Amino acid sequence: RVKETSGWQQVFSSPRLDWEIERVALNAKVLGGALGDHDKMVAVASYHEIILWALQADGNGSEIGVFHLGVPVEALFFVGNQLIATSHTGKIGVWNAVTKHWQIQDVVPINSYDAAGTFLLLGCNNGSIYYVDVQKFPLRMKDNDLLVTELYRDPTEDAVTALSVYLT
Numbered sequence: 001r002v003k004e005t006s007g008w009q010q011v012f013s014s015p016r017l018d019w020e021i022e023r024v025a026l027n028a029k030v031l032g033g034a035l036g037d038h039d040k041m042v043a044v045a046s047y048h049e050i051i052l053w054a055l056q057a058d059g060n061g062s063e064i065g066v067f068h069l070g071v072p073v074e075a076l077f078f079v080g081n082q083l084i085a086t087s088h089t090g091k092i093g094v095w096n097a098v099t100k101h102w103q104i105q106d107v108v109p110i111n112s113y114d115a116a117g118t119f120l121l122l123g124c125n126n127g128s129i130y131y132v133d134v135q136k137f138p139l140r141m142k143d144n145d146l147l148v149t150e151l152y153r154d155p156t157e158d159a160v161t162a163l164s165v166y167l168t
Helices: none
Strands: 024-029 040-046 049-056 061-068 075-079 083-086 091-096 101-106 110-116 119-124 128-135 148-152
Touching: 040 083, 049 075, 061 091, 061 101, 075 091, 075 110, 091 110, 091 119
Parallel strands: none
Antiparallel strands: 024 040, 040 049, 049 061, 075 083, 083 091, 091 101, 110 119, 119 128, 128 148
């Protein structure tokens, strides 16, 4: 954390890891989340493994869990208090802070992504843009898969290589 009077201060130090950290995601404040009003979360990833910690105001941290995507993690970020991991191979992993459940979903290979509010948008190589409302964490009744909805499909099936979303 940074304070105007004293500059940068260490808030949390993870245990020593046996692998190199390739991705880091920080959620600065989870208001009204399942972990309490003042918790912060940090996640690190290397190859296909992700570790998530909850950080309390007193500087202590507790490991929430170790998750596996099964393929290399290309992006690691938070949408609200949900942790998202994506891979260009077509897998997404979502950790839901309310249910404390890790869900992996196969989708079309991913070229780009963006988050808008509670929506995760995925630009894919088949010309489609898919979205997931990660706040509601919708699961299909028939197979308990994450509900990934097609928002748009390019008629020529050109890959969606970049996404930038702004909600008013």
